[in-house]
Amino acid sequence: MAEPTDTSLTQQPVPHGRWTAFREGLSRTRSRWWFRVLAVLALLAGLGVIGFWALFARDLPSVDALRAYEPDLPSNVRGIDGTPIHTYERERRVELDFAEYPPMLIRAFLAAEDRTFFEHSGIDIPGFAGAIVDYVSKMGTGERARGGSTITQQVAKNLLIGNAYSPTRKVREAILAYRIEQALSKAEILELYLNGIPMGRRSFGVQAAARAYFDKDVVDLQLHEMAFLATLPKAPESYGRAANADRAMERRGYVLGEMLRNRFITERLYREAMRQPLGLVRQRNSVLQSEAGYFVEEVRRQLIDRFGEKADAGPNSVYAGGLWVRTSLDNRLQGFAAEALRQGLIRFERGRGWSGPIAKLEIDGDNWQQVFLGSNVGLNYLDWRAAVVVSKDSDAAQIGFADGETARLSRGAAQMPVRSKGGTAFAALKSGDVIAVAPEGSGYGLRTVPKVSGGMVVEDPRTGRILAMQGGFDSSIQSFNRATQAMRQPGSTIKPIVYAAALENGMTPASIIVDGPFCVYQGARLGNKCFRNFGNARGAGPKTMRWGLEQSRNLMTVQAANRTGMDKVVSLMQRIGVSDTKYPPYLSFALGAGETTVVKMVNAYSILANNGRALTPSVIDFVQNRRGEVIWPEDWRACERCNAPDWDGKPMPRPTVRARQVVEPMSAYQMTHVMEGVIERGTATTLRDLGRPIMGKTGTSSGPTDVWFVGGTPQMIAGLYLGYDQPANLGGYAQGGTIAAPIYKAFATKAYEGMEVLPFRAPAGIRMVRIDRASGRPVYGAWPTSDPKASVIWEAFKPESEPRRRSRRGGEADPAKAEVKKKAAAKANRPSDSDFLQREGGIY
Numbered sequence: 001m002a003e004p005t006d007t008s009l010t011q012q013p014v015p016h017g018r019w020t021a022f023r024e025g026l027s028r029t030r031s032r033w034w035f036r037v038l039a040v041l042a043l044l045a046g047l048g049v050i051g052f053w054a055l056f057a058r059d060l061p062s063v064d065a066l067r068a069y070e071p072d073l074p075s076n077v078r079g080i081d082g083t084p085i086h087t088y089e090r091e092r093r094v095e096l097d098f099a100e101y102p103p104m105l106i107r108a109f110l111a112a113e114d115r116t117f118f119e120h121s122g123i124d125i126p127g128f129a130g131a132i133v134d135y136v137s138k139m140g141t142g143e144r145a146r147g148g149s150t151i152t153q154q155v156a157k158n159l160l161i162g163n164a165y166s167p168t169r170k171v172r173e174a175i176l177a178y179r180i181e182q183a184l185s186k187a188e189i190l191e192l193y194l195n196g197i198p199m200g201r202r203s204f205g206v207q208a209a210a211r212a213y214f215d216k217d218v219v220d221l222q223l224h225e226m227a228f229l230a231t232l233p234k235a236p237e238s239y240g241r242a243a244n245a246d247r248a249m250e251r252r253g254y255v256l257g258e259m260l261r262n263r264f265i266t267e268r269l270y271r272e273a274m275r276q277p278l279g280l281v282r283q284r285n286s287v288l289q290s291e292a293g294y295f296v297e298e299v300r301r302q303l304i305d306r307f308g309e310k311a312d313a314g315p316n317s318v319y320a321g322g323l324w325v326r327t328s329l330d331n332r333l334q335g336f337a338a339e340a341l342r343q344g345l346i347r348f349e350r351g352r353g354w355s356g357p358i359a360k361l362e363i364d365g366d367n368w369q370q371v372f373l374g375s376n377v378g379l380n381y382l383d384w385r386a387a388v389v390v391s392k393d394s395d396a397a398q399i400g401f402a403d404g405e406t407a408r409l410s411r412g413a414a415q416m417p418v419r420s421k422g423g424t425a426f427a428a429l430k431s432g433d434v435i436a437v438a439p440e441g442s443g444y445g446l447r448t449v450p451k452v453s454g455g456m457v458v459e460d461p462r463t464g465r466i467l468a469m470q471g472g473f474d475s476s477i478q479s480f481n482r483a484t485q486a487m488r489q490p491g492s493t494i495k496p497i498v499y500a501a502a503l504e505n506g507m508t509p510a511s512i513i514v515d516g517p518f519c520v521y522q523g524a525r526l527g528n529k530c531f532r533n534f535g536n537a538r539g540a541g542p543k544t545m546r547w548g549l550e551q552s553r554n555l556m557t558v559q560a561a562n563r564t565g566m567d568k569v570v571s572l573m574q575r576i577g578v579s580d581t582k583y584p585p586y587l588s589f590a591l592g593a594g595e596t597t598v599v600k601m602v603n604a605y606s607i608l609a610n611n612g613r614a615l616t617p618s619v620i621d622f623v624q625n626r627r628g629e630v631i632w633p634e635d636w637r638a639c640e641r642c643n644a645p646d647w648d649g650k651p652m653p654r655p656t657v658r659a660r661q662v663v664e665p666m667s668a669y670q671m672t673h674v675m676e677g678v679i680e681r682g683t684a685t686t687l688r689d690l691g692r693p694i695m696g697k698t699g700t701s702s703g704p705t706d707v708w709f710v711g712g713t714p715q716m717i718a719g720l721y722l723g724y725d726q727p728a729n730l731g732g733y734a735q736g737g738t739i740a741a742p743i744y745k746a747f748a749t750k751a752y753e754g755m756e757v758l759p760f761r762a763p764a765g766i767r768m769v770r771i772d773r774a775s776g777r778p779v780y781g782a783w784p785t786s787d788p789k790a791s792v793i794w795e796a797f798k799p800e801s802e803p804r805r806r807s808r809r810g811g812e813a814d815p816a817k818a819e820v821k822k823k824a825a826a827k828a829n830r831p832s833d834s835d836f837l838q839r840e841g842g843i844y
Contacts, residue, residue: 066155066180071095071196071204072311073322073626075303077296079329080467080621086296088303090319092201092208096218098191104264105206105218105226106190111258112230114151118186122152122177152177154233155192199229200236201283213240215281223269224276227255245278252278282403291338291380293475295329295468298484299619306632307623315625322626327619328465330458333716336750337456337468341720342381344743345450345473348722348730353419355451357433358477361388369404377434378402378476384447386477389433397429399437399444407444409437414446449473452730455482455598456720456747457617458712461606464615466599467716480725487595488721491699491736492534492552492683493708494578494592496671497604499549499557501572502564503667508801509546509674510776513556513563515539520562520587531558531587534700544776546674546795550682552698554591561590575662576604592701602719605710608672609695609717611763612663665763666798672760673796675711680788683737684709687745688788692757696744698736703729709740714758716751718744762796769802771795778803 074089110117116124149157156176180189199209206229210218214225221229231239231251239248253274260270303318303325311320349355363371372388379386387399390406397409414426421428425446429435437444450473458468471481480486503509516539519530533539533554540553548556561569566585573594574582578601583594603617623632630636675695679687683698696711705727710719720740723730730739762768770779773793782792795802 066192067183069192070315070322070626072320075318075321075323075325077299077325077327079292079327079331080465081330082326083331085292085327085329085331086299088300088318090202092203092212093195093205094207094211095195095205095322096191096207098187098194101190101194101206101218102221102226104223105221105229106194107259107262107264108223108226108230108255109151109194109206109233111262111264112227112255113154113233115258115262117151117190120150122150122179122181123174124150149173150177151193152180152189154197155189156180158196158198197233198236199232200240212283213280222273222276223265224252224256224273225279227252227259227273228278228280230255240280242280248278292329292331292334292469293380294471294481294483295327295334295466295619297475297479298469298481299325299327302620303623316623316631324624324626324628326621326623328460328467328621329469329619330467333458333751334468334470336747337458337718338470340743340747341454341456341470342473343746344722344739345452345454348452348739349448349450352451353417354425354428354446354448355419356428357435358386358449359434360430361432361434363388363390363432368400369402372400372434373402375434376476379436379474380476381474382438384436384438385444387435387437387444389429389431389435391431392429397426399435407437409444409446413440413443416446416448419448419451449477452722452724453478453482454720454722455484455486456718456743457483457599457602458716458718458747458751459599459602459606459615459617461609461615461712461714461717464603464606464617465621466617466619468718469599469619482721482725483598486597486721486725488597488706488723488727489592489594489701490578490596490601490721491592491701491704491706491708492554493601493697493699493710493719493736494573494590494594495549495552495557496608496675496697497573497576497578498561498564498569498590499545499674500576500608500663500667500671501569502545502560503670504572504664505564505568507545507560507564508797508803509544509670509795510771510797510803511545512542512776513545513548513559515541515543515548515553515556518555518559518562529587531555531591544773546677546773546776549674549697550677550680552678552683558587558590561587566590572663576607577662578604592699598719598721601708601710602717605696605712605719606717607662608668608675609712609714609760610659610668611665611761612661612668613659613665614662615659666766666796669760669762669766670796670798673762676760677793679711683735684711684741685788686737686741687711687748690745690748690752692752693759694748695760696741698741700734700736703727704732704734705730707734707736707738707740709736709744711744712748713752714760715755718747720744765799767797767799767802768794769797771803776803778805780805 071093072091073093073095074087074091076084077086077088079085114124153173156173195205195207197206198204199206199212201209201212203209203212207218209229209232210216210221210225213229214221216225228239228248231248234251238244239251256265256270256273259265260267265273300318303323307321307323308314308317309319310317315321316323359375359377361368361371361375368388368390377386385401387401387407390398390400392398395411397414398406399409400406411426414424414429416425417423418425418428436447436449438447439445453472455472456468456470457466459466469481469483471483471485472478502511515533517530519528521527522529531554534552539555543553543556545556545560548560566587566589569590570583570585573579573589578596579594583589586593599617603615606615607613620632622630622636625631672695675697676693678684678697679694684696687694687696692713694711694713696709699708699710700706701708706721706723707730708719708721710717712718720743722740722743770782770784770792771777772779773791779792784790784792784794
């Protein structure tokens with residue numbers, strides 16, 4: 001019997017036979033002509049796709065780059081109370097959320113640029129095809145084809161591709177627009193567009209343009225203004241010019257008509273808007289028009305040093321990073337400081353004649369406005385204006401202003417004499433001269449910018465924050481900041497530092513120093529150097545240290561410095577910040593021979609008022625990036641309960657004081673207390689009627705070339721100097737007490753209005769002792785009075801340093817001698833003019 005066999009395999013189809021048949025069929029097909037044509041076309045299509053990708057799409061930016069896109073944003077500066085004071089910008093930009101744009105404004109842009117925006121996927125096919133046809137028809141003519149771009153394509157062009165004029169760019173733009181539509185919502189695309197579109201007048205984005213053309217925010221725009229802004233993307237540098245007002249009106253009418261046709265507005269709104277004028281404001285000059293010009297320029301310099309200037313310096317650059325900078329500027333105090341210094345400069349120059357043109361420009365015919373704008377020269381003082389002399393005849397000069405306006409300056413309005421040369425100012429005027437003028441009668445009159453200059457700084461001695469800074473007459477015409485950059489000799493304002501060193505080394509305010517001749521031997525070649533009092537005043541004999549500082553006696557100062565040791569004196573000058581490097585230990589530096597700046601002197605006095613604790617003068621409180629994160633100082637911490645509306649019953653939050661002690665605290669207070677006497681009966685008595693505790697010191701350098709005052713209260717220390725940029729004699733009458741102190745007084749009279757009256761706080765350990773002001777000896781049985789010239793005063797001493805009554809050991813042995821002494825004492829006690837003057841401390 002045969003074994004059963006498995007027939008399942010023999011019943012299946014044979015694969016090998018089918019594969020053979022398929023190959024035979026394919027071979028027959030490949031041999032046919034139509035297959036060969038299709039294969040060649042497929043190959044060409046593939047190569048075309050590869051070529052297309054290589055030519056147009058290979059290096060296109062990714063949409064992720066658009067999601068992470070951060071446009072260059074200006075940095076905004078705010079004052080101590082958060083008030084905006086300045087913007088550092090190359091391009092004007094303001095970013096808004098989509099929801100912050102008025103719906104009517106969005107409709108105006110859709111009507112003007114892309115009415116089917118919400119219907120297409122990035123490309124308007126009919127418009128794109130029309131743009132290609134227009135391009136082909138204009139090839140070789142030199143004319144530019146119409147755009148045909150959707151809003152999405154404009155976003156791709158402006159933000160990621162660039163504005164090169166070529167068919168390649170157009171195709172790349174379309175590809176990227178399609179990708180953008182797949183990745184972003186319509187609202188996100190519109191937000192990018194409205195925030196970044198170029199709008200003319202250095203404005204990018206609609207909010208920046210609204211401020212540039214109408215000085216309004218977008219929420220305040222009227223319909224006709226919205227329609228005008230919608231005209232700008234097509235030709236921003238054309239429609240935004242006053243000379244092209246007719247074209248702008250025509251284009252605005254087109255936009256309003258499209259809004260009506262698309263039923264975005266009613267017929268009534270259309271007609272009302274069509275009747276409105278353009279209403280453009282004048283283009284703002286790039287010159288800083290602010291009394292805080294010197295302050296914000298110092299802030300800019302410090303920011304650039306820390307973060308860089310342009311985008312390539314990093315994400316937080318000044319002109320691209322969109323920083324938010326909180327400064328210590330007090331606008332109110334800044335205005336008072338600027339006014340006081342300017343008035344002081346003008347007062348000093350009064351009657352000296354015209355100081356000459358502010359600048360000289362090369363103008364040729366009608367290009368004067370362009371050249372003038374490029375000079376960045378302006379004025380921000382009262383009603384004064386900077387003008388350029390366009391032409392001149394025998395009777396008048398034609399002058400032009402930065403906004404294009406012209407006016408007439410008559411001969412009679414420019415008759416002041418030319419300083420140091422003679423002749424009239426009108427005769428000296430030449431075409432291209434930039435001058436200062438002010439409204440006068442029916443025209444303008446010539447004004448003179450002071451040739452003398454100076455700087456002023458106001459600082460909070462509790463924190464080191466600079467509250468105000470004025471570095472000259474006007475930052476628009478004098479960019480050099482004399483408050484921080486001018487190295488000047490401080491004169492007698494250095495003396496409190498000298499005496500502070502003496503106090504640290506054992507002397508007291510009641511120590512007796514001889515106001516008499518003092519010479520030092522300087523070697524065989526130089527011989528003796530003999531010092532003199534100011535004005536060659538004769539010595540007054542033995543006097544207290546207090547009297548020596550109050551009366552600013554040079555001879556007493558150098559004797560105190562010599563007794564202390566000049567090495568110790570110049571070490572303190574460096575330690576307190578008057579100098580960055582150590583001065584040579586020469587006695588002349590005790591009288592202000594070294595050079596320093598106003599801000600350094602003000603900070604040194606602030607340290608004394610702060611009981612010797614170190615301070616770093618600062619103009620920036622903190623800096624935030626565009627996302628609101630504090631990026632400087634690195635260890636910045638918010639004070640959690642400092643702004644609580646109501647007291648929560650807990651102790652007041654107080655920051656930890658980490659400042660190092662640069663002057664022994666009791667010595668610092670002693671010197672502050674002595675400087676109060678400078679105001680009460682010394683060289684700055686003009687400030688006495690301010691009616692509050694003030695310490696300070698006047699100064700006059702050799703020549704005199706500079707006059708100074710530095711001083712203030714526990715809340716504010718201010719300092720200033722006045723002098724020529726190229727040091728020259730101010731005149732023999734010039735003194736700190738007669739010129740600089742009154743400028744401070746003009747500031748303080750307004751600055752302290754309504755401010756609490758506070759005394760200087762003494763550190764622990766200070767002992768207040770009644771002494772005789774003239775002799776420095778202790779007084780018993782009499783009390784100080786409010787009379788500034790009272791013979792008995794309170795004096796500050798360190799423990800165990802105060803003068804004591806001399807006790808007599810045992811009785812008088814000889815009654816006859818006792819009677820002689822009694823008669824001599826009675827005779828000595830008779831009143832006389834000499835005794836009165838001695839008791840009062842000298843002639844004032």
